[in-house]
Amino acid sequence: MDGILTIFIAIFLAELGDKTQLATIAFASKYGWKTAFIGAILGLAAVNLIGAFLGDKLGDVLPLDVVHKLAGGLFIIFGVLMILGKL
Numbered sequence: 001m002d003g004i005l006t007i008f009i010a011i012f013l014a015e016l017g018d019k020t021q022l023a024t025i026a027f028a029s030k031y032g033w034k035t036a037f038i039g040a041i042l043g044l045a046a047v048n049l050i051g052a053f054l055g056d057k058l059g060d061v062l063p064l065d066v067v068h069k070l071a072g073g074l075f076i077i078f079g080v081l082m083i084l085g086k087l
Contacts, residue, residue: 020044 028036081087
């Protein structure tokens with residue numbers, strides 16, 4: 001249970017005010033909060049399922065520090081692409 005709480009807090013804080021939350025606000029203004037909430041949950045669950053599955057599989061074949069470095073590198077690449085307007 002401790003891991004779940006840690007992950008919840010980290011994801012909650014990381015996602016607070018991000019583009020997904022802003023998109024959900026926009027969708028809620030058009031479709032209502034219940035529809036936007038359910039759609040956002042399903043979309044985020046699908047994306048995070050992919051991430052959890054890949055992370056689990058990578059953890060089976062790569063050392064944890066390599067997985068962390070790969071994730072950090074991808075985070076930086078996506079951030080630079082967003083700044084440049086490519087994403």
